[in-house]
Amino acid sequence: MNYWLMKSEPDECSIDDALAAAASTVEWTGVRNYQARNFMRDVMRPGDGVLFYHSSCPQPGIAGIAEIASTPRPDPTQFDPQSPYHDPKSDPASPRWLMLKVRALRRTPLLGLAEMRADPVLTDMIVLRRGNRLSITPVTGAQWRRILERLA
């Protein structure tokens, strides 16, 4: 079992939106970065723990707990000309981009970036690195446990 931090813009899909969805489950579409795709393809498995992170918003930080709820499959938005995530270069015979389902488990008090940086166990989290833009990042067991502890 692995642990992940997944970024979502709350304007697009907040933890509350995810909790309100059918079965509290949302399709994690729109990933257009090869490293993040490879995590989904090669490493992420149903049941993996997810820190639901709000990005590009007034209060960025961890806003909830979720879990991976499906195996990877082709992201339909890549073939939809109406979608902002449309990728005309992706061949339907071998889709370039993947998605998986994420089940929201609970909302938590927001754990902000400053609080994360100030915690010695969390300072090395990839999401805190300067210039980090990766929307899916691995989280260590120690980081996961500490965050659950702090959000308990």
Add this chain to the structure above:
DNA sequence: GCCAACGTTGGC
């Protein structure tokens, strides 16, 4: 709105 960081594109 600014700007650092980084991935992608495309000319050569």
Add this chain to the structure above:
DNA sequence: GCCAACGTTGGC
């Protein structure tokens, strides 16, 4: 294959 230009992300 190199690398400069460009676009995007995302915190501040």
